[in-house]
Amino acid sequence: MEILKWRVLPLLSLLVSFLFFYIKTSSKSSTSDCSLLPYDDYWISSKRIVTPNGIISGAVEVKGGNIVSIVETEDLNEKFGSARVIDYGEAIVMPGLIDVHAHLDEPGRAEWEGFSSGTKAAAAGGITTLIDMPLNSHPSTISEETLRLKIEAAEDKLYVDVGFWGGLVPENAFNTSALEGLLNAGVLGLKSFMCPSGINDFPMTNSSHIKEGLHVLAKYKRPLLVHAEIQVDTESHRELQDGIGDARSYSTYLRTRPPSWEEAAVRELLTVTKDTRTGWPAEGAHLHIVHLSDARYSLDLIKEAKSNGDSLTVETCPHYLAFSAEEIQDGDTRFKCAPPIRDENNKEKLWEALMEGHIDMLSSDHSPTIPELKLFNEGDFLRAWGGISSLQFVLPVTWSYGKKYGMSLDQLASLWSERPAKLAGLEFKGAVATGNHADIVVWEPDAEFELDENHATYHKHPSISAYMGRRLSGRVLATFVRGNLVYSEGKHATTACGVPILAK
Numbered sequence: 001m002e003i004l005k006w007r008v009l010p011l012l013s014l015l016v017s018f019l020f021f022y023i024k025t026s027s028k029s030s031t032s033d034c035s036l037l038p039y040d041d042y043w044i045s046s047k048r049i050v051t052p053n054g055i056i057s058g059a060v061e062v063k064g065g066n067i068v069s070i071v072e073t074e075d076l077n078e079k080f081g082s083a084r085v086i087d088y089g090e091a092i093v094m095p096g097l098i099d100v101h102a103h104l105d106e107p108g109r110a111e112w113e114g115f116s117s118g119t120k121a122a123a124a125g126g127i128t129t130l131i132d133m134p135l136n137s138h139p140s141t142i143s144e145e146t147l148r149l150k151i152e153a154a155e156d157k158l159y160v161d162v163g164f165w166g167g168l169v170p171e172n173a174f175n176t177s178a179l180e181g182l183l184n185a186g187v188l189g190l191k192s193f194m195c196p197s198g199i200n201d202f203p204m205t206n207s208s209h210i211k212e213g214l215h216v217l218a219k220y221k222r223p224l225l226v227h228a229e230i231q232v233d234t235e236s237h238r239e240l241q242d243g244i245g246d247a248r249s250y251s252t253y254l255r256t257r258p259p260s261w262e263e264a265a266v267r268e269l270l271t272v273t274k275d276t277r278t279g280w281p282a283e284g285a286h287l288h289i290v291h292l293s294d295a296r297y298s299l300d301l302i303k304e305a306k307s308n309g310d311s312l313t314v315e316t317c318p319h320y321l322a323f324s325a326e327e328i329q330d331g332d333t334r335f336k337c338a339p340p341i342r343d344e345n346n347k348e349k350l351w352e353a354l355m356e357g358h359i360d361m362l363s364s365d366h367s368p369t370i371p372e373l374k375l376f377n378e379g380d381f382l383r384a385w386g387g388i389s390s391l392q393f394v395l396p397v398t399w400s401y402g403k404k405y406g407m408s409l410d411q412l413a414s415l416w417s418e419r420p421a422k423l424a425g426l427e428f429k430g431a432v433a434t435g436n437h438a439d440i441v442v443w444e445p446d447a448e449f450e451l452d453e454n455h456a457t458y459h460k461h462p463s464i465s466a467y468m469g470r471r472l473s474g475r476v477l478a479t480f481v482r483g484n485l486v487y488s489e490g491k492h493a494t495t496a497c498g499v500p501i502l503a504k
């Protein structure tokens with residue numbers, strides 16, 4: 001017994017120290033935990049790679065997180081010999097999606113979404129970068145200090161890369177040093193509202209604030225994103241405020257936010273976007289209208305301003321393209337958002353504008369909350385939280401509906417990657433091109449699936465998504481962020497190695 005003990009003990013302690021050493025070194029060399037691949041030097045091959053020069057059959061070489069070469073080749077096996085090749089066959093290899101409009105709500109409202117669940121959902125949906133909105137977190141990101149809180153809250157929780165918009169609010173709009181502090185701290189641009197935001201510490205701005213913001217942004221060459229609705233006091237609006245109308249009926253809600261609100265806001269914006277023209281006082285600044293819903297007069301005004309040389313872009317969201325007011329059932333507040341989803345005819349016009357290039361890009365406007373605030377029991381459209389949960393689904397949704405309108409893979413990549421990258425100033429993202437970050441989504445366009453409770457959904461609250469119950473096509477196989485395979489076939493990398501993107 002004694003002898004055994006004396007022999008075993010040193011052996012045991014040797015084993016323990018080895019184990020300790022192993023754990024220490026493996027947690028240090030975190031590259032392997034950041035990726036589901038044990039190496040960072042490899043080729044991704046496929047018959048359909050979406051590049052800025054068209055769709056090719058070939059392979060993308062990834063080394064140290066970047067795309068170092070792209071080759072077109074018929075016979076991959078011969079060329080590569082012993083190189084590591086991940087062959088995706090007929091699946092599409094495309095630049096990862098860049099979502100310039102997502103609300104992850106942390107710090108302060110992590111129970112609504114949070115960086116961890118939100119970026120896991122993004123990775124599972126083929127989104128490799130998202131830009132977080134300055135509100136629905138608490139506090140809102142409106143100063144250097146509050147941006148710091150964001151970055152701290154995001155630490156070790158990002159499965160994809162995340163940038164931040166700052167808020168333009170009355171409190172900082174006339175204070176150049178406050179705005180410069182926020183911009184110097186790294187926000188990629190600013191965001192403001194022309195109507196109440198629904199969040200107390202994020203008050204709305206008027207055109208004077210916006211003009212000031214644009215003048216500061218001009219120096220930084222960063223954009224201002226604007227929620228373009230102005231409350232216009234119409235007859236039906238007054239009636240509704242007086243309690244006339246069934247709050248469970250979607251049409252009641254729709255009448256509270258008519259297209260004239262969007263039109264009034266765009267009209268007002270165009271009085272200040274003039275300044276962004278070449279040779280004008282805010283040259284270098286750019287105005288971006290978020291989530292356009294009105295495809296009629298608002299869009300006409302936007303087209304006109306663009307043709308006059310205003311530095312202006314506009315996005316819409318999949319929910320305005322997938323749904324129409326007519327199909328929204330009484331009490332189904334999953335569909336409440338602002339501006340509202342409008343009628344079928346408006347939807348067709350939005351598609352037309354998108355396909356003709358008048359709408360520049362798409363974004364999710366993923367804006368979740370806790371299920372309780374959706375008031376499913378009452379089904380009250382006027383009091384329920386407004387916001388559609390969609391982050392993980394935007395690729396299959398855009399594709400499922402878009403292919404009926406003839407959307408090509410090039411258009412998809414332009415709307416979801418190339419143009420969003422340009423808006424956010426992301427120099428090395430947005431295209432499968434040599435020298436760029438290896439931010440890539442691999443997906444099967446023809447694979448259909450049912451979005452039900454059996455579908456692995458990573459949003460914190462899947463049940464509140466308006467897309468549940470739909471049948472979609474477009475299954476994400478793999479997502480690479482800076483060369484790390486962060487998601488593959490239902491599995492995430494064990495360590496969250498996405499980085500905060502700060503403007504310099």
Ligand SMILES: *[C@@H]1O[C@H](CO)[C@@H](O)[C@H](O)[C@H]1NC(C)=O
Nearest residue numbers: 171172175176177178179181
């Ligand atoms: C402007 O903002 C700075 C913080 O960057 C603050 O110290 C200063 O008091 C503000 N000025 C005014 C007039 O509010």
Ligand SMILES: *[C@@H]1O[C@H](CO)[C@@H](O)[C@H](O)[C@H]1NC(C)=O
Nearest residue numbers: 170171174205206207208209
């Ligand atoms: C915007 O609001 C500010 C007060 O924050 C006010 O001084 C300014 O005159 C307003 N501008 C317009 C166009 O209403």
Ligand SMILES: [Zn+2]
Nearest residue numbers: 101133365367
């Ligand atoms: Zn939003």
